[in-house]
Amino acid sequence: MRQKKVTVKGTEYTLQHPGVRAKNQIMDRIQNKHGVPSNEKLADEICEHVVVLPKVRQDDFNDDPEAFEELMKEATSFLRGKKVD
Secondary structure, eight states: OOEEEEEETEEEEEEEEOOHHHHHHHHTTTOOTTOOBHHHHHHHHHHHHTTTEEEOOOOGTTTTTHHHHHHHHHHHHHHHHHOOO
């Protein structure tokens, strides 16, 4: 599996791509009944399936929402196969 290390506010995270099928399953699971993606569900899926080290949850970032947003941006782009500058 493809991995990438990113550093967010001094903490190094290892991201791991779950594979194309798993990515598509994640993208299906995060949609509500109207097909609109849920940010909360996407973040849960990323924490569970993409950020592998250290393991994190959304609630771990209550004191630093800016770090959470930066990590989610990196991980979402990595999941979708996009490069982040």
